[in-house]
Amino acid sequence: MYKYAGEKGILVSIDCIIFGFDGWDLKLLLVQRSIEPQLHKWSLMGGFVKPDESPEDAANRVLEQRTGLKNVYMDQFQVFGKPDRDPVERVISIAYFALIDIHQYEKQLSDEYHAEWVLLDEIPELIFDHTEMVKLAKRQLRYKAALHPILFQLLPEKxxxxxxxxxxxxxxxxxFDDRNFSRKLLSTGLLVKLPEKDKQSSKKGAFYYKLDQSNYQENFESFLNLVPNPDKFF
Incomplete structure (x- = not known):
């Protein structure tokens, strides 16, 4: 078996920034770290890539093992590799962000790792460079959401x-301006109005809609104008 002379091994890890939506608030899923250093401190979902795994396979395995979640939307967005980012060993982390509807998965969360949903403006201090990961993941999410209707991954069917x-x-x-947002949204041609209303939020109620999957690929570019002045968010 050949080896590269003079080169030392480097560990590769996966970190998952999991965004969830509960119907009104956007949240981040965190766990308490189960090993030293910084035992019991708040952390993103993470784990090491095994020799026989691709990064994508490792990300899906870590997500399912740590939370019980699987078959969720995930997107690789950046590699974090500062030499001192992990105090134990030289570790390069491949970061993914995931989008899920909280209500669809809330009963699947693993109790073993004390996973908790936290409001984005109430995120506690995180280990290592995980705070930076979250910051950049939010930026990437905004960028992609301005170009494609990926935020539907966070919503229930209706x-x-x-x-x-x-x-x-x-x-x-x-x-966002209520009237302009509604007008731009309906003009995309991607929503189907349902006959039923949600009457929990107000007496008048609001009609339910669903995503028109048949027109998704054809009309997804119509979301380009949904966010006003998107450049200011990046």
Missing amino acids: FTIPQLQALYEGVYQTK
Whole structure:
């Protein structure tokens, strides 16, 4: 078996930044670290890539082992490799962000790792460079959401326009004009209005909508104008 002379091994890890939406608030899924150093400190989902795994396979394995979640939307967005990022060994981390509907998965979370959903503006101090990972993941999420309707991954099958607006406002940390948002959203041709209403939020109620999967590929570019002045968020 050949080896590269004079080269030392470097560990490769996976870290998953998991965004979830509960209908009105955007949240981040965190766990308490189970090993030293910084035992019991708050951390992103993470684990090492095994010799026989691709990064994608490792990310899916880590996600399922640590949380019980599988078959969720994930996107690789950056590699973190500062020599001193891990105090134990030289570790390069491949970071992914994931998008899920909290209500669909809340009963699957593993109790072993004390996973908890935390509001984005209430995130505690995280280990190593995980705070930087979250910051860059939010930036990447905003960028991709301005180009494609990926935020539907965070929604249940049926939803209201106020819920979708709350989701966009949570992602971009800004307030959208109600009338303009609704008008632009309906003009995309990607929503199907349902006959039933959500009457829990108001007496009048808001109609439910669902994503029109048949027009998804054809009309997804219509979301380019949904976020006003997207460049200011990057």
